[in-house]
Amino acid sequence: MLFNSGEFLIFLTVVWVLHWWIVPRSERWQNALLLAASLVFYALSDLQFLALLLASSLINHALALHLVRLPEGRARSTWFWLGVSFNLGLLIYFKYANFFVEAMAQMFASMGLASGGFVLAVLLPLGISFYTFQMLGYLINVQHEEIDPCKNRLNFLTYVFFFPKILAGPIERAQHFLPQIEVPRVLDPELISDGLRQILWGLFAKVVIADELGPYIDTVFGAPDAHGSGTILGAVMLYIVQIYCDFSGYSNIALGVAKLFGIRLVINFAYPLFAVDISDFWRKWHVSLTSWMIDHVFTPLSFILRDMGKRGLVIAISVTFFCVGIWHGANWTYVVFGILQSIYFIPLAVGAGIGRASVNSSTALLPAPGRALRMLGMFVLMSFTFALLRAGSLGSMANIYQSMVINFPLNSGKQWSTMPLARDLILYIIVLLCVEWIQRGKEHGLVWERLRVPKLVRFAVYLVIAQLVIWKSGMGNNFIYFQF
């Protein structure tokens, strides 16, 4: 069931009414309802793996409780690593087994050996990357005694399966989520109103921009040879806009839906298209993944390698971005994606340039020319790198860049632009960028605090966006990040 479908609207309305008006206002009943709704939601999306995820959650729950009962020492460490291996094993099997088998077969074939015709066709459970990282983070936090394990199984399962985030995050921390559901939630009209606005903004980005960009980008990436350089360049630049609108749209809807139930999820995007450098970008893009990687990969690694000085830092950064890359899936494009990110990052880290104030902290209407140039440079660099996530293989990526050069009008006689983008779509993208620029210090584009906008105008804005979403909603297009 997709967030941008009519079925979800009906499902959400029913669960919301039940949550606030039918079930007793105790955390037990509220959580039981949310868990039941979440299980139904997941079952409707991917029934075949529901039992697996349920079993895995119960194992993690029991394991965490067992860990704290053990004294510090080898036994506890063994159980902890067993838990880590279990979670990683599931992820590796479902996400990377096909890749490894194919790679081995290719290697054997290149050595002139028969692979025995062994073929593995493992299906990917929806949301497994997000789910596994959540479980791993929980176990690590319990092991390091940063949190107490959740004793209440109902609360724990609600944390794991909470439907707004189960399929594509954000990767929620137990210490942030659990305290919110351990007390009865009170209906807060302000929070609900904010949630509704956030959902609307998410739908605008997803339905009006990302879904509309999809066919254009698919056409160009599908047959780059047939298009002029300008069109290919446009598609490469627009892909990052598409994936941003798709994923940030999804995240905004997830955060908004959670607010309808009185729960705040972690912010996943902080206007990354306005980033001025690579560290700024990764502080704003898929924040829940980046912060997970920093806490559980980069920090421990740099601690272990601290004696190696800058070399240790370089290794820690490289490993972290390698993990970020392959988190997206099993493909060489993701590996190269991770390597490129670390190449961009290392000079900044070695030169101690991380942690400077980002552009979000300024409230100026227009950026200073220097900053604007850096933002533009960053946007171009990231566009070219993120295109890797869209290209199915390194060969296709090379073909795209090659076509961009070969089809240049002076070389080929082909037109610069062979496929113009719809004018209304350009307008929507400009509107989104302008609104997000103005609202860059806030959680989403429709937060009106400190803006003197009359109520009627706000109402009109909501109506226009809602109408655009109705007009543009197609067949309930999937979210790009579901594949990761």
Add this chain to the structure above:
Amino acid sequence: MSVGRLVLNAFYFCLLLLVFNLVSIAITRSLLLRTDLTFPTGTNTLVLGDSQVEWAVNDSLIPRTVNLAQGGEAYLYSYAKAKHFFEANPDLDTLWLSFNYMALDHVQDTLTRSDRYIKFKLPFNFFLLDATDACIFLGLPKAYITLAQTPFIRWGFIRKAVRGPTNYKDLNFGGYSGTTEQKLKKDLSVRANEQKLGTTRPPEFGAARDQVEYLQRTIDLCRANGVTCILLNTPVHPVAQKGSDTTAYYAYIQQHFPDQPFFDHSSWQFPDSCFRDAVHLNAHGATRYTTRLEKLRSKGWPTLDRQGRTPEERDNAVQQQ
């Protein structure tokens, strides 16, 4: 903000959205209904149905005929079109209605009720439907969303209609569109694979309830208006014919429409170069087929056998044998 205020705001918001959509749909409908549906003087034949006739009958080669068939068209829409065009064109005396081997197969009701076809068909045909016809969509959420999207989808038409008069050609109602695509080889290999794997779905001819109902209604409508309704089965590739449940098809006609004029041209011999795929003619095939149709019409439609032979041709063939 109180809970009451929030609920009230949400209510006003939904109400305004609903009113805006109802008004914009009503305006679009009235503009569509203002369209002049009159055909050129002398037109007496209307062609309706799905892609098989859409691509087979080139109405520029056959006088006094307008082809408004369209790929994926359910009989519901053919019926609605026929009703309005009969009203606007009293000279119409013949309707050629597509009736192929799949026409009443149980999957064909998806042409009326599936999300995909609602999205493609409703914005272009909704204004033709009366209350009884529209009841089909009552329980289908996609129909409501599609109706709300209609003013946006028909924006080009609305702009034109506001500026000046429009005619039936502005409605995107279909019509002959010759194709030069070559998909026959691919189609034949897919069919061969299906045959080999045994994945060919058993047809259930006559099981499509909406299709059956609206085919009957169209025939009744023709009778009521003094229009001859001719069921037309256009030429298909021998492989497609072999793969169809022709026994059930002919038995159905025999049982339900024994007196209905039925032109079965499915076995007319055409070379592979005339086919786009196993069941559609390409532009070249359409030219040959339409020319032959016109010749037959000018002869007053002598009774043809399934190979498309006139009684004379058949007798000659028998004598030669």
